[in-house]
Amino acid sequence: MPTISKRTKQARNLIIKPSYSLEEGVKILKQTATTKFVESAEAHFNLNLDTKYSDQQLRTTISLPRGTGKDIKISILTSDTSNTVRLCKMVQQ
Numbered sequence: 001m002p003t004i005s006k007r008t009k010q011a012r013n014l015i016i017k018p019s020y021s022l023e024e025g026v027k028i029l030k031q032t033a034t035t036k037f038v039e040s041a042e043a044h045f046n047l048n049l050d051t052k053y054s055d056q057q058l059r060t061t062i063s064l065p066r067g068t069g070k071d072i073k074i075s076i077l078t079s080d081t082s083n084t085v086r087l088c089k090m091v092q093q
Helices: 006-014 022-032 081-092
Strands: none
Touching (some): 006 022
16 A cells, blocks of 8 residues: 655645535645645536426536637638628627
8 A cells, every 4th residue: 555645644634524615625725735836626516406407407618717728810711801800800809
């Protein structure tokens, strides 16, 4: 069986309950973060939805704060320059 480091033991001692509120969870997450790189976290939420009913189905999209990191490239081939300018303004918004 692998040995557990002192840092991991200390982090495990901070976690007492199986579930926390959002504020408590973030606070404990910050306390247990001891690595030298940017860590990621995974969250699971129980929304108590019954997906058999159409009014309780959850479908949504989110916008990432920094996007996907890729530049959007669009090429427009047209003979009318006024439409090209209008399309470029729509894309920039």
